[in-house]
Amino acid sequence: MSLLDILLELCKGVVYTVIVTLVCSMTGLVVGLLLSSLHRLSIRSVSFLIDIYTYVFRGVPVLVLLFLVYFGLPGIGIKPPPLMAMALSLGLVAGAYLTEVFRGAFNSVDPAEIVAAQAMGMSRIQVLRYIEIPQMLRFSIPGMINEFTSVLKYSPFAYTVGIPEITKEAMTLTANTLKGIDVYLMVGVLYFVIYRILLLGVQLIQKHYEIPSMKEAAV
Template sequence: MASLMDVTMFILKGSLITAELFFITAVFSVPLGCMVAIGKISKIKPLRALLGLYTWAFRGTPLLLQLFFAYFGLPVIGIRLSPLSAAGLAFTINYAAYLAEIFRGGIESIDKGQYEAAKVLGMNYYQTMTKIIIPQTARNVLPPVCNESINLIKDSALVATIGVGDLLRAAKEVVTRDFTITPFIIAAVIYLIITSVLVIAFRHLEKKYSID
């Protein structure tokens, strides 16, 4: 039976995949979610309808089903992805849909007077959004984005179903091999540490950008 240190190090190696998936999803889903949110409040009805269908579909179906579709379904039409790439695609599209609704709500919560003031200053739509609306929205949506970040860390365990050696899969392998629940306890502690770091980081951002 492996020592506690060996087991911990093995599980930590799995956590690197969890971290990689987290950063891939964060890097791509945030800007995509922002663009979808802006599109959903645009004056172009077909665009609003299309994006509404997108958020409805991906928020209304299980992430696991979307993950299976990306890994097992896309090859049917000739698109073959590695397990991690398929996971990154599924997670990005799924979380972008959720973030889009969060960002849309944040944008619509901004007082209409901000738009009028920007117009008086001669700003166009792009300048208004990037210099006035989005910065304020970013501050307002920090709490729900923090919650989604925590959910992302926990949801990353789903990638074990397509053979990706993440944190939980690594723990399960040791449990199966050594017939002990200690790896699950270690995995739980690591998950708690990661999510606690995220909470602290977002609280720091909230405090930094809060309005006195």
């Protein structure tokens, strides 16, 4: 079996790898944006709960949490499908990290702009929506890229719950061909290609929404 044949077989799992990565990344993005925005409103009881969430989920290993969700919840009558189990484990862990990324980015917003917006009669929610969040998202792009990369690297855990992504295909191929070096070399190539494509997509989005003054400063 040639390297090309191995690569073509592994490509069967690429779609599942991309789906897992996108679903978990979007879950983390939504959770992180929601929780960091709520924390920004400085409601003491809510902020305390958010701090507990980020503290716990950043400290729990992804694989342990995945097993707890997929194999543990059926014991109480809840049986999540594999993709949902990934979103409830890897997605929520990513959400905890992105919450902290967004909180740091919020602190980069010029306080004078917030005061000016409030002086114009904007409510706290309006200031958050129209002034703080758009700027925060621009400031947090490097942190988001790092976290999305981590999600991609953790996506092979999906094979443990039956999702036939690249790693699952690689294990099957290795058992059938006994060419472990060739198989996992191609696995590395595929993950690198997926990473570069996703990174290119994020960079195009970043360039589209970049602040004009920042473009001029870069030149």
